[in-house]
Amino acid sequence: MAIFVDQNTKVIVQGLTGGQGRYHGLRNRDYGTQVVGGVTPGKGGQDVEGIPVFNSVAEAVAATGADASFIAVPPKAASAAILEAAAAGIRFVVCITEGIPAQDEALVYNTLLRRYPNTRLLGPNCPGIISPGKCNIGITAGEIAALPSESGPNVGIVSRSGTLTYQALYELKQRGIGVSTCVGIGGDPVPGTNFIDCLREFQADPETHAMILIGEIGGSAEEEAAEFITSNVTKPMSAYIAGVTAPAGKKMGHAGAIVSGGKGTAKGKMDALAGAGVRIGLNPTEAGDLMAEIVAAL
C-alpha cells in the first residue's frame, strides 16, 4: 500500500516535449513509473523515446487508460492544463509549475472543487509525489527515497517545501527507515492538496506507521494540521518548521512564506504541533533523529 499513487498508476506528462517535461518524465519512467503517454497540442503522433505523444489529454486517456497526469508547462498555460486533465477524467494531477498567479490558483482550486470533485490536484509549485519502488511523479531524485520494508515500520512524509522534501527523504534513507509515500504539497498560497488531505490518507494506510511533517512560515496550514492531528491521528509524528529566523514582512521566496501581523510564525506552528503530540525537530536532521527514535519504539 501507499497513498495516492502506486505501481498501478498510469501517468501522462502534459508538456512531455518541453525541456522540463522531457527530462523529468523520462527520469520518472526510468524509475519504474508507468509513463504511458505525453500531451502537447499539435505534436500528436510523435513520440519521446518511445512514449507516444497526443494532442489532448482526452485522446491520451482514451488511448492509454491513464489515471494520473504530470503537468510541466509554463505558468501561463498551467491553469488550462489542470482543467483539461480534470475534464478528461484524470484522478490525480501533479503540477510542478512555479509562478502561477494566485488569482488563477484560487479559480482553478474552486473550479475543481465544484465541477471535478473526483480530481485531486497536487501542487502547483510542488516537487511531486513518490511511493518508493512503485511510482515517482515529479522532480524528486528517486534514488534518495528508501524503499518501504514489508514488515515495516514505514514512514509517510508530507512537506510544503520542495528541497526540504528531499532533505527529509535523505534523512530517513541515512537511517535505513523505509518510506511508504512522500508527498510534496508545494509552497503556494492555494495548494490543491493540503497537510490534512495527506495525513488522513496516511492515517488510513496500513503500510504507513508514522509520519513526518515539514512545514514553513506563513499561512495557517500547520496550525490547522495540528487541530486535525489532535482529533484524528493516532500514528506517531515528528515535524520540522522552516523559517525560525525569517524576519517579519519579507516573503521568503515562496509566495506563501511570509510572517505578517505576528501571524504564521515558526514558533506558533511548532507550539501548535507540539500541543497535538507531534515531536518537533529544530532542523531537518533533528526531525530525522526524532523519527528514528519513534520508529525504534514501534
Place this chain on the structure above:
Amino acid sequence: MDLFEYQGKQYFARYDIPVSPGGVADTVDEAVVQADGAGYPVVIKAQVQVGGRGKAGGIKLANNAEEAREHAGKILGMDIKGHVVKRVWVENASDIAEEYYASFTLDRSAKKHLLMLSKEGGVEIEAVAETNPDAILLRHVDPVDGITREWAHQAAVDAKFPQQAIVGVADILVKLYRCYTEGDCDLAEINPLILKPTGEIHALDAKVSLDNNAAFRHPEWDEYRATEELDEREQLAREKDLQYIGLDGSVGIIANGAGLAMSTLDVVNQVGGAAANFLDIGGGANADVMAAALEVINYDKNVKSIFVNIFGGITRGEEVAKGIVEALNRVKLRAPIVIRLDGTNADEGRQILTSAGIPASVLRSMPTMLEAARAAVAIANGNGN
C-alpha cells in the same frame, strides 16, 4: 510588490474607482504646480511605504501656494521611520462626512476571496478588529462566481452602512473586486473610503499589493518596479532575476528552494552564526544563475563565508558545480565557499569541483548540511582554520 499610495490611486483609476484629482512631485516647485492644478485647499502626502506618516508630520493641508511650498519643503527629505521621503502626492482636499473601510484579499485558509467591509474606517483596521470586531463584515467570495451588484448591495446593507451610502459603496465594491481580480492584486484596500457631504463615495487612500507571479500579463507594472525601494544588494539581485533578501549577518547563503534556504538560515543561526542574506536560486538553476548568485553575495562587504547548500531535484549538481567554477574564473570572491551538494547528479557535481583543482582555502565540501553550517560559521567567526 507593494505600491506607493499615488501608484495605488492610479491603479484604482484604471478600474474607474473615484479618487481625488492630484499629481506627484519630486521637488517643491513641482509640488506647487500640482497644487495649483488640483485646486486649493490641497493635501500634501509623503509617499513612503510605512504606516504612521500622518503622525510623523508627513501629511499636511495647504490653503494656498505659499503654504503648499512651505509644507512640501518640510515633507520632501523628511525621514519617516527610516524611509526618506523622495516624492509627495498632492491632491485636492476632500470634504468628509464619514470614513469607511473596504478591502479584498485571499483567505488562504478558506481558499476563497475575502471582502472586509466596515463603516468604522480611517483608523487601522487591526485596531477595529480588536476593539470592535462586530463592526467588520467578513464575507467570502467564490472565485468561480465572482460578485454581482446585488451581492455588493447586500454586503453594504449587512455592514449597516447608512442608506445614502449604500448604492455608492456597492458600486465601488464591484469596481474594487474587478481591480483585485483582473488587476492581480494580493491586496486591494481603501482606508478611508469616504462619504462626502454631497453624497458621493470616494477612495481617499489606496493600499495595493501586486502578485509578482502575474507580472507577465501586466506590462503596465514595469513603471512600478522602477520605483520599488530596494537596497543595492537587492537591486543587483533583481537585475539578475534572483530571489534575494538582504540581512545583517556575515554568512552568505545560497540555496535552491525557498524552504531549504529558510532552513539554511535557521541552521546557521543554531550553530552560532548569522546569515547575511536569503538567496533562493530556485528550481532548475544552471551555471549562469549560480555564477550570478555568487556575484550578488560577493557584493556584500559583511560576508565572511559563503554557504552554498544545494539539494538537487530540478537543479542538477553538475550545473551548480559548473557555475561555481565559472564564477571563480569571473570574479575574485571576498570569502571562502563551504558547499554541501546532494540530490540529482551530486556525484558529477562534486567530481567537477574536485577536478577543477580549487584550493581548500577557496572552497571546501562538507557531507551534511549541519557540518557545512558549522564550517561556514567557524570561518565567519574567525576560527575556520
